[in-house]
Amino acid sequence: LYFKDKDALFRELVTTSLAPVFDRLQFDVPVEVPTRTLLNDFADIFLRDIYATPRINILRMVIAEGRHFPDHVDFYYREVVERGV
Numbered sequence: 001l002y003f004k005d006k007d008a009l010f011r012e013l014v015t016t017s018l019a020p021v022f023d024r025l026q027f028d029v030p031v032e033v034p035t036r037t038l039l040n041d042f043a044d045i046f047l048r049d050i051y052a053t054p055r056i057n058i059l060r061m062v063i064a065e066g067r068h069f070p071d072h073v074d075f076y077y078r079e080v081v082e083r084g085v
Helices: 006-023 035-051 056-065 070-084
Strands: none
Touching (some): 006 035, 006 056, 035 056, 056 070
């Protein structure tokens, strides 16, 4: 009732559930911070804020159904993966 179609629902889920988590990762990193520390912090955020929550189901859906919905994969990549990288 609230969305035009399933595509709109998927985009809203990604935009409101996952993208904000990765927005928190975007900050200026001091040069002296070791890469290992940054990767550990990233892994901690992923495990705490995505893997240990229902948000992981969005990632599972992208992996399981991605070949059927390449536009969803592209959107997910732009909104989540690129931000994480």
